[in-house]
Amino acid sequence: MLVVANEEDALAQLRAGQLCCTRCGGPLAPWGYARPRKLRGVAGTAVELKPRRARCRSCKSAHVVLPGxxxxxxxxxxxxxxxxxxxxxxxxxxxxxxxxxxxxxxxxxxxxxxxxxxxxxxxxxxxxxxxxxxxxxxxxxxxxxxxxxxxxxxxxxxxxxxxxxxxxxxxxxxxxxxxxxxxxxxxxxx
Ligand SMILES: [Zn+2]
Structure with a gap:
């Protein structure tokens, strides 16, 4: 699992191979999305979370990229x-x-x-x-x-x-x- 402050920057970094695997340090690539979920926001508003997934180009492990x-x-x-x-x-x-x-x-x-x-x-x-x-x-x-x-x-x-x-x-x-x-x-x- 990775946590990023800005989802758009994270996608660009994934495409450029600039985010690293937490297991082996290899470059991560975009790999679709994880299952969407509903979160509770301010004043009880429902907010949909559809986290991006990434896969390591070296060890092939999967990671969920969570927005901050x-x-x-x-x-x-x-x-x-x-x-x-x-x-x-x-x-x-x-x-x-x-x-x-x-x-x-x-x-x-x-x-x-x-x-x-x-x-x-x-x-x-x-x-x-x-x-x-x-x-x-x-x-x-x-x-x-x-x-x-x-x-x-x-x-x-x-x-x-x-x-x-x-x-x-x-x-x-x-x-x-x-x-x-x-x-x-x-x-x-x-
Ligand atoms: Zn790896």
């Missing part, structure tokens, strides 16, 4: 999930957030728990991206919770990328791509 506006194995769009996590990191409780979004509190609590356990990994990869995109960034002050630190790092990375590259995608899409689709875990070992 969704999260692997989640029913809600990145805009909804990232919005909820930003609210939580700013101090709102999960019941209030769930109420605003019209979702069960257990759903939001599940995201918060998952994002908290992935937080140190996400903060680390996000700061690598932020400093790679903008070497002049100051060091980052610690935040009161691991989740708040991770969201702060993602915000720094997204704004540094937008400064460097222009508005290449929506901020939450960039956040998902920067966190390599692992905003809600699972994080790779090591």
């Amino acid at each position: 506006w969704c999260l692997p194995r989640r029913r809600d769009t990145a805009q909804v999930v990232v919005g909820a996590l930003v609210a939580k990191a700013s101090g709102a409780g999960h019941r209030k957030i769930a109420n605003c979004l019209g979702l069960p509190p257990t759903t939001v609590r599940g995201w918060v728990r998952a994002a908290t356990s992935a937080a140190s990994y996400v903060a680390r990869v996000a700061l690598q991206v932020a400093f790679a995109a903008d070497a002049r960034l100051d060091s980052v002050a610690p935040r009161p919770t691991p989740l708040a630190s991770a969201m702060e790092a993602l915000g720094l990375a997204a704004s540094a990328l937008i400064r460097a590259l222009g508005p290449v995608a929506e901020p939450w899409d960039i956040v998902v791509a920067v966190s390599r689709g692992r905003l809600l875990g699972p994080v790779p070992p090591g």
